[in-house]
């Protein structure tokens with residue numbers, strides 16, 4: 167396994183509650199096996215992570231190659247998947263020291279074995295990537311950018327480092343524009359339950375809101391304006407929805423005919439996309455994915471022009 171790089175001082179951010187508590191919880195969970203650790207921090211397993219990466223290849227119409235970066239790498243699960251795909255190297259960038267010091271090396275050795283040298287753990291922030299400009303072939307993030315304090319800063323930082331033609335690949339959550347500021351604040355004020363704290367190895371008496379844990383609830387227009395501001399070209403911007411059944415479609419159509427339709431999410435649009443690959447909206451719109459891989463997550467492919 168390649169030695170870790172340090173682009174920030176490990177003590178720089180320890181005072182931030184989101185980092186301090188996560189760091190301590192990780193250290194407490196080191197006696198778990200790899201699968202249990204992954205389940206605790208990422209919620210999906212290697213097989214599904216592999217399928218998601220293959221889906222990006224499918225939409226990009228090319229295999230992964232060259233040098234890349236996994237932004238907010240956490241456990242390093244996706245870095246391992248990428249290392250097994252024939253790339254040259256991947257920087258596993260993460261802000262929490264114990265992921266870098268303990269978890270990423272364990273996960274890399276477990277899943278990537280003799281290819282684990284391709285994974286370079288980096289303690290740092292995705293807002294300050296200390297690599298030469300125009301040097302990366304691709305960048306990837308899974309559920310990390312909703313921790314960004316400022317999406318514009320984050321997108322611009324990675325745009326600078328990609329080669330022209332390089333891709334930024336995102337799987338994250340994106341709320342509809344219909345979500346109000348009040349609803350956003352309500353979500354961020356939620357305090358974690360004892361069950362959640364226990365499950366993640368936090369002290370069960372801890373009082374921690376989602377806001378204090380670094381969460382943000384970005385809406386589509388906030389994602390779009392940061393992406394456009396940084397100069398990326400959008401190739402795909404879609405959301406995975408649950409598979410729509412014929413029964414749901416029937417009730418939806420019936421309520422539409424009766425003029426009772428109250429929801430702005432079009433079941434018909436989702437049904438057509440999932441079953442026939444027909445998208446009634448342009449690429450720039452939150453359109454449903456035909457594949458139902460990661461429900462309610464948004465899948466974005468950007469290109470540096």
Ligand SMILES: C[S@@+](CC[C@H](N)C(=O)[O-])C[C@H]1O[C@@H](n2cnc3c(N)ncnc32)[C@H](O)[C@@H]1O
Pocket residue numbers: 188207208237238239240241242243244259260261262265290291292293307308309310313314380
């Ligand atoms: C929900 S987890 C994502 C899981 C991860 N992609 C994986 O596969 O295990 C979000 C991760 O982003 C990290 N993070 C948050 N802010 C960051 C920043 N500014 N720079 C780098 N990583 C950050 C968090 O510490 C956390 O590990």
